Amino acid sequence: MKASYLLEIATRRLTPLLLLFSLWALLRGHNAPGGGFIGGLMAASAFGFYSISFGPTATRAYLRVDPFMLIGTGVATSLFSGLLAWFFGKPFLTGLWTKLDWAGGLKLGTPLLFDVGVYLTVIGVTVSLLLHLEED
């Protein structure tokens, strides 16, 4: 089945933008609406549109890595961000923060890393679900 040209062109232009937008939502999440879960769902719907326009095989190629790889990496990242606290003698999942003076006083912390893990997991789970349903 061939999708419409309109859809194809729109998807081709919009997918990178949507992905960028999802990253923005992920990064601003700690202080403004957004976060890993919302960002992940946004990115997943971007891949969903791509899949409707170009089919599951093209989507897998566009994604480059297996969705399960994303899930595993995601859960491992979140777990790791929690384990990091142990190396500083703090209980599991304690948030650690550092202030980067060279970057204008930007504050970075393990909760962000944790959120990145959530982001990756949500993308992986949703995309694998979409693709499996489409390939079935």
Next chain:
Amino acid sequence: MSLPLLLLGGFVASALAPRLCKTLPRLGALLLAIWPLAFAAHLFRLAPDILAGKPFEHAIEWAPALGISLSFYVDELSLLFGLMVSLVGVVVMVYAASYLKGHAYLGRFYAMLLMFMTAMNAVVCSGNVISLFIAWELTGISSYLLIGFKHDKEVPRAAALQALLITTAGGLALLAGLVMVGSIAGTYELRELLANGDLIRNHDLYGWILVLILLGAFTKSAQFPFHFWLPRAMEAPTPISAYLHSATMVKLGVFLLARFYPMLAGTPEWTALLTFFGGVTMVMGALRSPFQDDLKAVLAYSTLSVLGMLTFLLGLGGKVALKAVVLVTIAHALYKAPLFLVAGTVDHATGTRSVRSLSGLRTKMPWTFATGLIAGLSMLGAPPLLGFVAKETLLDASLASAYPIPTTTAAAITGIGLMAAAWVAGIKPFLGEPSTAAQRAHGVSPGFWLGPLLLASLGLVFGLVTALVAPWTLGATAAIQGAPAAFKVALWHGFTPALATSGIVLALGTGLIALRDLLKDRLDRIEWRGLPRPSTLYQQGYEAMFVVARGLTDRTQSDSLRDNLSTILFAFLLLGGYTLYRLGGLPSPPTVELHWLEVGLGSILLAASFAAIRARSMLNAALMLGVVGFAMSAVFLVYGAVDLAITQIVVDTLTVLLFVLVVHKLPRFARLSTKKTMIRDAILASLAGIFMTFLVLKAHQVNVHEPISGFFAEKAVPEAFGRNIVNVILVDFRALDTLGEITVLMAGALGVYLLVRSGEAKAKPREVQGT
């Protein structure tokens, strides 16, 4: 800090193993063996301090609110077991490089082995019973993978599952026991628990605690009546059997009993349970062992016997018995692992492990013969090997017990049986005229005999120079009993009653060796029927579980979505209604001033809902539900829940996407319900809706607990540096919940994958994937 890091390194090595074995198929295994070697070296470095009576301790906080910490406590007992696990591990890893040369799953093998090894070391070094339990379960899971290593065959898979089910069922009992201990003593820290033994022993629940912990230890160490999983686990490749069933996995139960000795031992219940079940296992294993035909089965039953012996000795208690525990543990590791590896070499060279078809192998594999001979002699308790010292101490302990006649008889029978087993497994295959299998055998490379010979020779060296093992034995005995120990470890004790008994055992054992073949013929002709066997009971229980599960599923689960929804809504109405009644009945009518925006959104919601119900095509219904979703998110926006609104929008977009993907696979739209069922459903749905409205209104009027939202709002910025409270809760305050949720998501994705795959598998044969 270096011990935890080393343990972490074990898991890292395990993760790297598959890749390493692929790039360096020859060298990879030897490189990976560096890990256990390094761990052993580290233990040796800690040893002087520990043997001087200063255990190594280190704690990392984990969940301080629950009293759970990742703490390490390495005393003489941990030292002994840790060294055994690591050094036998090195030998097994090097041996496996020859035994499994060119195997497609070599990397996977080492990954599992290293995971298991690390978990074992974590158990013996744990200083908190909860972290001990986690490592304990990890050994169960990794040994399940190891036993089922030949996963493409039905029998090993079943054997692995059986071992897993029995040991994890015991593990659950153990956890319950540990939690009880923890709540009584108010701590999970091992050192504090061991110091407060009287508190546990004098508690009303002591009996329950003892039984629960013993269930964990007995299942793991294959004590009667849970013994049957061990001989079946021989389905694993021989290096795995050598490792799991000589020095490590099955010794964990014994380790646990020794570990908790200061806390649990010394009561009549302890003595009765341990000596009875240990004694039965010991005698039964020793009597069955020499009459097996499979070399590995001979060794498996003799392992059962030794495990029973250790439990029995711990039950007897006292200085001499504990000394025997330590010596038997060391001697057993040093002879049983080589004997298993010898059996593996024989199997590899001749293609059979049948005692009947093996003889005269000494010319083809002289070094393997030497290994079998030394290890076999130690096992049959001949001087001057360490096995002799261990056996003497065992007899000493039985003679000194409160009931010397039954205990010494049991110990002597065990000695006789083990002698014959040692002969059958270690020496007999090499003597006599070469059999057909022996003539066809190929020679073996040094990789096959170097490690095992080294281990077996240690048994000889330690027997000759007992001064080498004496400090370790003293230390470990002191650690078990929780008080300093003083005794001598010597090959020659003078003319004692134990020596006389030993002489009788030697004479009778030699007789049994001479008569073994004749007796086996007789025994094989007897049909063992009518005896209730624990393995049959297990099988029946296993099948009954499926019958119950299927019956339960049939009764409660229906394929109809409407039936399931009705059940849920009905239960919701019933239970929720009861709660509402308990909280003082219907809510008082709210005073509201409706804004035009709320009225508008409400109308859209209602209209779209009705349109969805009345829709005459799937697509329309889905679109209308989409409208409901978007209107809901508008409601969230109006009330300022921006995060919720965004999530709702994205989820609705995805739902529509999903629907579009599957719509062409769905059957044509049809009305299947009759008028009557539709009315029934409508009533149920309306009731649920009305009730939900009441519930929301009531929730505003009742205050059961002080709301926690104030805490979050107050602490979000100063403690978590975030202004978005929803996100701060997700990634910081309640991060553990989120971690659990994404893990559930992962499991869900795997479930969908498997469902789709099983659908495909029915349609076309499934391709087998390599590592």
